[in-house]
Amino acid sequence: MNVTTNTESQRLNFWEKLYLPEIAKGMAATLLTMFKPSMTREYPEERWEPLGSYRGRPVLVMEEEGERCVACGLCSRVCPALAIEVQADETLERDKERFPKLFEINMLRCIYCGFCEEVCPEEAIVMSKDYDIVFHTQEEALFGKDKLLVPVARLQERLEFLRQYK
Amino acid sequence: MPVLTIDGRKIETQPGKTIIEAALDNGISIPHFCWHPALSVAGNCRMCLVQVGSQKKNAEGQPETDGDGNPVIAWIPKLQIACATPVTDGMYVDTSGEKTTKATNAVMEFLLINHPLDCPICDEAGQCKLQEYAYRFSKGESRFDELKNHKDKRVQWGPEVMFDGERCISCSRCIRFAEEVAEQPVISFVQRGDHVTIETFEGTQFDSPYSMNVIELCPVGALTSIDFRFKARVWDMSFNDSICPGCSRGCNIQIGVRDNTILRLEPKTNPHVNQYWMCDAGRNTQYAWVNENRISGAWLRKGGTLQQSDWKESYSSFAASLKQFSGKDVMFILSGMATNEDAYLTQKLAAHIKSTNVVFIERNDASFGDTKLRSADRNANSNGMAALGIKSLAPTALASALQGVKAVVVVGDEIIRGNEEIASAVRSLAFVGALSFNHCQTTEAAHAVLATATYAESEGTFTNLNRRVQHFTPAIVTTENMRIMGMKMSRLDKFGAHNDRWTQGDKRDCKQSWRIVQGIANELGAGWLYKSSEDIFNEMALTLPAFKNMSYDMLDTYLGVALDKGHAPEPVGIIYESHTLKPN
Ligand code: SF4
Ligand code: SF4
Ligand code: SF4
Numbered sequence: 001m002n003v004t005t006n007t008e009s010q011r012l013n014f015w016e017k018l019y020l021p022e023i024a025k026g027m028a029a030t031l032l033t034m035f036k037p038s039m040t041r042e043y044p045e046e047r048w049e050p051l052g053s054y055r056g057r058p059v060l061v062m063e064e065e066g067e068r069c070v071a072c073g074l075c076s077r078v079c080p081a082l083a084i085e086v087q088a089d090e091t092l093e094r095d096k097e098r099f100p101k102l103f104e105i106n107m108l109r110c111i112y113c114g115f116c117e118e119v120c121p122e123e124a125i126v127m128s129k130d131y132d133i134v135f136h137t138q139e140e141a142l143f144g145k146d147k148l149l150v151p152v153a154r155l156q157e158r159l160e161f162l163r164q165y166k
Numbered sequence: 167m168p169v170l171t172i173d174g175r176k177i178e179t180q181p182g183k184t185i186i187e188a189a190l191d192n193g194i195s196i197p198h199f200c201w202h203p204a205l206s207v208a209g210n211c212r213m214c215l216v217q218v219g220s221q222k223k224n225a226e227g228q229p230e231t232d233g234d235g236n237p238v239i240a241w242i243p244k245l246q247i248a249c250a251t252p253v254t255d256g257m258y259v260d261t262s263g264e265k266t267t268k269a270t271n272a273v274m275e276f277l278l279i280n281h282p283l284d285c286p287i288c289d290e291a292g293q294c295k296l297q298e299y300a301y302r303f304s305k306g307e308s309r310f311d312e313l314k315n316h317k318d319k320r321v322q323w324g325p326e327v328m329f330d331g332e333r334c335i336s337c338s339r340c341i342r343f344a345e346e347v348a349e350q351p352v353i354s355f356v357q358r359g360d361h362v363t364i365e366t367f368e369g370t371q372f373d374s375p376y377s378m379n380v381i382e383l384c385p386v387g388a389l390t391s392i393d394f395r396f397k398a399r400v401w402d403m404s405f406n407d408s409i410c411p412g413c414s415r416g417c418n419i420q421i422g423v424r425d426n427t428i429l430r431l432e433p434k435t436n437p438h439v440n441q442y443w444m445c446d447a448g449r450n451t452q453y454a455w456v457n458e459n460r461i462s463g464a465w466l467r468k469g470g471t472l473q474q475s476d477w478k479e480s481y482s483s484f485a486a487s488l489k490q491f492s493g494k495d496v497m498f499i500l501s502g503m504a505t506n507e508d509a510y511l512t513q514k515l516a517a518h519i520k521s522t523n524v525v526f527i528e529r530n531d532a533s534f535g536d537t538k539l540r541s542a543d544r545n546a547n548s549n550g551m552a553a554l555g556i557k558s559l560a561p562t563a564l565a566s567a568l569q570g571v572k573a574v575v576v577v578g579d580e581i582i583r584g585n586e587e588i589a590s591a592v593r594s595l596a597f598v599g600a601l602s603f604n605h606c607q608t609t610e611a612a613h614a615v616l617a618t619a620t621y622a623e624s625e626g627t628f629t630n631l632n633r634r635v636q637h638f639t640p641a642i643v644t645t646e647n648m649r650i651m652g653m654k655m656s657r658l659d660k661f662g663a664h665n666d667r668w669t670q671g672d673k674r675d676c677k678q679s680w681r682i683v684q685g686i687a688n689e690l691g692a693g694w695l696y697k698s699s700e701d702i703f704n705e706m707a708l709t710l711p712a713f714k715n716m717s718y719d720m721l722d723t724y725l726g727v728a729l730d731k732g733h734a735p736e737p738v739g740i741i742y743e744s745h746t747l748k749p750n
């Protein structure tokens with residue numbers, strides 16, 4: 001017969017069975033930690049600044065003349081979560097005749113995979129450092145151009161990272 | 167009959183054919199840009215270069231074979247273009263060997279030297295022949311470091327067509343089309359070498375009623391539709407087969423839909439009807455009224471205003487109204503755009519209430535007709551009506567005809583069209599029941615308005631001016647046809663959730679006319695049990711000699727069958743598709 005028993009009395013030795021010394025040990029550990037430097041960050045007062053390689057929410061690169069995006073819809077096509085909706089329109093004012101009249105990312109769908117950034121022929125959509133994205137309703141989760149466009153100056157680190165490693 | 171061997175396959179063909187034609191007839195597609203079966207041969211793109219040869223003869227004049235008994239072939243040292251080389255008996259053609267592949271690669275490299283990197287903003291992307299061949303035949307590397315040539319982009323050739331000089335690969339298909347098919351030879355190459363581009367002659371524009379066909383004809387995105395430009399990427403749309411309802415020609419079309427809205431119509435090849443073409447008017451005018459100004463649901467006039475009610479109630483109220491009149495006082499007016507099925511059932515309802523007064527209104531427009539596709543008879547289905555024995559009525563005779571009756575049922579038509587005489591005749595009727603898709607003067611005057619499906623939302627058949635019965639299927643989702651299996655859907659349609667706006671396009675609450683007619687008839691005790699348009703068509707095939715032997719499957723297989731020819735449909739032949747969207 002192959003019987004194993006593993007009762008509490010078999011596992012614990014005498015001192016452990018007494019409990020009190022163990023409690024004292026635990027208290028001591030707590031006390032020691034109190035005097036060590038703190039490891040926790042007081043988020044959101046204190047924020048973590050990710051590196052360029054970090055994949056936060058996708059944003060659109062805005063240059064002086066406007067967005068870089070030409071509304072080709074490739075990001076929308078590649079997006080595995082079907083999060084992106086692009087509606088192109090024609091303009092005669094700029095060099096590029098095509099621009100997104102509507103650009104929307106459904107942040108409830110986005111899975112932060114970065115495929116959109118990878119496929120974009122214009123380097124117009126990049127992953128940013130924003131990681132705390134909250135909304136109270138489904139409608140709020142639809143980020144339009146107003147929320148997506150970020151000046152190119154603020155995205156230098158990511159663009160540099162892409163240039164090196166993409 | 168000459169027998170030639172293409173890539174080791176023996177092919178029998180007719181004399182006078184070119185290699186590319188013989189190959190196509192046998193399902194072998196040789197890469198090409200400038201060749202098109204409906205146009206003369208230009209032979210200027212060089213994409214179709216193949217190796218051509220014949221079996222060597224030995225000293226005794228006997229065909230030479232190698233040790234294994236395989237023929238020894240003497241290849242012509244220079245490659246030949248398959249689109250302009252006629253077949254000869256005993257010819258050997260190699261379309262995939264090393265020499266051919268090398269030539270194809272080289273041609274692609276040449277074509278891409280000055281080609282812009284426009285795919286992201288090019289409407290053709292996704293169905294571009296150049297893109298396709300670049301994937302299949304190109305090395306993917308350019309050895310050309312110099313600056314690309316720049317040419318005019320966004321040049322308007324006419325009211326409908328926009329030309330982009332940089333994307334043009336100078337295949338001359340558009341020029342030959344303008345000359346040979348549209349018969350408006352106003353465009354031509356100018357300049358030479360890599361500066362070559364296309365211009366319209368001074369003081370002319372390319373405004374033929376068929377001008378927009380060059381948009382699909384152009385193998386690349388050099389010619390775009392001003393109406394469509396940038397509305398959607400092709401891979402985001404679904405394309406369902408339909409029939410243009412613009413006139414009695416019945417051009418076969420595809421309806422491009424995204425978000426349940428029609429974005430464009432384009433011709434679909436049918437060698438017996440419209441070949442590869444359709445007219446600009448059909449393309450530009452036959453979709454807006456499907457997208458806009460639509461009636462949804464069932465409406466009954468209560469106390470002077472139309473109020474929405476449910477379908478069941480409307481059917482019984484409609485039926486109750488009809489019951490008040492004796493059959494001879496009720497007139498049924500069908501739209502010339504009503505399907506055979508709608509017309510058949512309306513006629514049956516008329517018979518059920520003992521009315522013989524079923525007509526459709528003529529819509530003749532002599533200025534619209536021409537010797538090509540456009541027909542002066544703007545009713546898509548007047549021959550279908552005729553085959554069912556439904557009489558036509560001239561619009562001028564309508565007002566007096568209305569004076570002879572007390573009630574009228576209008577199926578899918580606007581009968582007033584701004585005519586005061588008809589309007590007052592309609593207003594003096596005791597009952598007007600309208601099965602309508604658009605808000606119009608008729609619906610304003612009607613006592614009951616029931617929303618019907620348009621051609622783009624229906625399954626049915628039209629009979630065209632050559633008496634060809636053609637089947638079409640819905641392209642747009644309504645509350646009625648939600649479940650019609652086999653309707654092609656785009657990726658977005660398939661995967662959208664209820665909270666994605668791109669799936670929220672109007673799903674209108676409308677039904678095909680025959681279904682409404684059946685609802686009313688059943689309230690009058692008819693007890694009909696038709697579940698689909700096909701049920702009705704099958705009954706027609708059994709009861710009407712002209713439709714004998716026909717079925718939807720047969721109409722699909724033969725791209726339509728002429729009335730009385732159900733026993734012997736014409737063979738379809740080879741359908742050539744220059745370039746289309748690959749399924750995604
Ligand atoms: S990160 Fe991925 S899931 Fe999010 S929008 Fe881009 S492609 Fe779509
Ligand atoms: S892939 Fe880039 S250019 Fe194309 S639509 Fe997306 S963001 Fe715009
Ligand atoms: S014509 Fe074809 S290859 Fe050229 S830009 Fe347009 S899609 Fe791309």
Ligand code: SF4
Nearest residue numbers: 334335337338340384
């Ligand atoms: S515009 Fe198009 S069809 Fe005309 S020559 Fe150029 S590539 Fe060919």
Ligand code: FES
Nearest residue numbers: 198200211212249
């Ligand atoms: S297809 Fe033969 S040369 Fe263009």
